[in-house]
């Protein structure tokens with residue numbers, strides 16, 4: 001099979017209920033190996049709920065999710081998936097370096113390799129000078145960047161990033177997206193949630209989410225073309241039922 005067509009993440013009719021309230025209404029989706037797939041949708045549409053189940057930290061009420069051919073949730077998949085949550089999960093009383101060492105050790109990194117990875121990921125997020133500062137002294141945007149660095153530490157095959165660039169300035173945002181593109185070219189599959197339209201345009205394919213359903217899937221170009229829209233925002237409104 002063509003490598004580009006290999007399926008990395010597969011969701012089949014995924015439903016998630018909280019008590020009696022159904023918030024995801026049967027989502028089916030294939031994400032191909034080494035693509036950057038964006039989930040685009042407004043706040044509360046269900047993006048976080050969906051990616052948590054793909055990462056294996058939550059379980060679908062019904063339906064099936066496979067990542068790299070393994071049915072989720074599965075603890076051992078932690079080594080192959082990098083997950084960056086929307087709220088920063090790190091120890092604020094520790095320094096950035098200590099946080100990276102802690103999470104790196106969880107993923108089996110040691111010695112020279114650990115040191116090298118810390119250097120690489122901190123350079124990528126432009127935090128090298130702040131390596132030895134306690135996270136409690138970091139700004140919101142810096143914490144976001146450190147979260148991304150932690151998710152990248154063990155060079156996972158699959159990266160799941162929930163709104164990774166919130167609070168990050170445009171220049172650094174661009175360099176982070178350039179890095180996503182490079183990672184993807186090296187074979188990493190990236191699933192990213194966003195509500196920022198210009199980021200959506202950088203994804204290879206997009207899934208538009210509204211009220212717990214996937215309303216459209218395609219390349220940004222195809223989605224715009226199909227709807228006769230000049231922008232992704234217009235296309236989203238079209239699929240969401242707001243016709244010109």
Ligand SMILES: Nc1ncnc2c1ncn2[C@@H]1O[C@H](COP(=O)(O)OP(=O)(O)OP(=O)(O)O)[C@@H](O)[C@H]1O
Nearest residue numbers: 018023041042043044045046047048049050086163
């Ligand atoms: N643990 C929970 N218990 C009850 N309802 C929940 C829970 N988690 C999420 N929800 C509900 O599920 C819906 C989808 O929320 P979700 O956080 O997945 O949306 P989202 O698209 O990621 O939005 P945002 O970008 O603001 O995080 C919302 O109506 C939310 O209130």
